[in-house]
Amino acid sequence: MVTIGEAARRSGVGIELIRYYERTGVVAGPERSPAGRRQYNADEIHALRFIRRCRDLGFSLAEAKSLLGLASSTGLACGEAQSVGQHHLKGIQKKICDLQQMEAAMVQLMRPCHSGQQDCSMLETLLQGSESDWPPQDRCLNI
Amino acid sequence: MVTIGEAARRSGVGIELIRYYERTGVVAGPERSPAGRRQYNADEIHALRFIRRCRDLGFSLAEAKSLLGLASSTGLACGEAQSVGQHHLKGIQKKICDLQQMEAAMVQLMRPCHSGQQDCSMLETLLQGSESDWPPQDRCLNI
DNA sequence: TCTTGCTCCTGTAGGGGCTATAGCTTGCAA
DNA sequence: TTGCAAGCTATAGCCCCTACAGGAGCAAGA
Incomplete structure (x- = not known):
């Protein structure tokens, strides 16, 4: 059972962010000490790290939460x-x-x-934008 | 001089977004009709399209505004x-x-x-995350 | 024992870049 | 004239944090 600061250190999730995750229901709130302080066990730190790893991989919080739910259920x-x-x-x-x-x-x-000259082709190009390229077609069909 | 709806169509920037850009000072507010309706001239539509192109290219609004400022000044x-x-x-x-x-x-x-089996290596991998990979080092140094 | 300084608590506000709503007025065509 | 689309403002919500204010708890040193 460790404090939120230690949990932050071990999970790689900032203190404010941990509280935010709790507030928004991404993770459950941990037990509290008699003085009202959060106390984290290994599983809860694990869950925080899981969320962080998901976020690192670009999953949304909703996706991360859903994956955590799947991972936490018996029989992955x-x-x-x-x-x-x-x-x-x-x-x-x-x-x-x-x-x-x-x-x-x-x-x-x-x-x-040619940097330093007066007429910058970059700005000219941006200014010239034709109307005909809107809406842009999806050029990434090879996925 | 066209309405905001037409300006939206011609610039590819939504109506709400145009008003938002005006409100936040990204673009200047256009003239108004006697009844208080926005009226856009070609230059203003151009500016909107410029902003959209910048945003399409991933510039922040601040960068886009700054580029627009540069592009609009005499002598690019x-x-x-x-x-x-x-x-x-x-x-x-x-x-x-x-x-x-x-x-x-x-x-x-x-x-x-192997999809369909009970133990999913994906979730296991996410669960197993070691503590030692935090903080992650920046692996994109070759830029 | 008292003080110092750190950590923790709650609640709230702000950021960026939209998006959507409510409730109103105006314009135009049938 | 009626009806509806399109415009107006103001405000709130979205996501994912981040930061602050103003307290309370706790361990260690003077």
Whole structure:
């Protein structure tokens, strides 16, 4: 049984964030000392670390909570977790694809500019944006 | 001079979002009709489209506003725009790198799981997280 | 014993970038 | 004239924190 500070240190989740997770029901509130202080056992720290790992992997809090629920149930529910994971993986791949397009656009945007001159091709390009590219079609169909 | 609805259509920025941009000072408020309705000229629609393009490229509103300021000033201020752009390009590349690590981790996480079985390696892996990987070191130093 | 300084508590406000609602007025076509 | 779409303002909500104010508890040193 450790304090919230120690739980924060061991789980890698900040104190304020732990309280926030409790307040919003992502994790259950731990026992309290007679003086009202939170006291965490190993499982609760584990749950916090689980949430952190999910967040590190880009899962939303809702997804993290749902995965924690699956993981906490007896007999890990593989199918559901796979589904959440696959969905998430697709989201990540879509984002990578979008960002790579963004990167290409930025490189293109800045390429012919000779820094220091008055007329910046980058700004001109941004200003020239045609109307016809809206709404943008989804170029990441290969996912 | 067109209505806000038409401006939204032409710029690709939603009506509520246009009003939000005006309210928060990202763009200036346009003229009003005698009845108090917003009326947009070509330049203002241009500015909205400029902001949208910046946002599409992942610039923050503050960056977009700053770029718009540079682009609107007489004699495009290339140096500053280049600096903002370079900074942003690095940000994009960092995000791509982070997401690729996330993707690799997700693939790794889900790889040995044979869907439908009771013990899901994905959840187990998330549960097993060691304490020693915190704080995580920055693995994207090659940018 | 008293004080110092750290940790903890609750509650609340703020951030960024929207999105949606409620309740009203205006414009236009049938 | 009626009816409906589109506009207006103001406000609240979303997600995921982060930070602050103003207290209370607790261990160690003077």
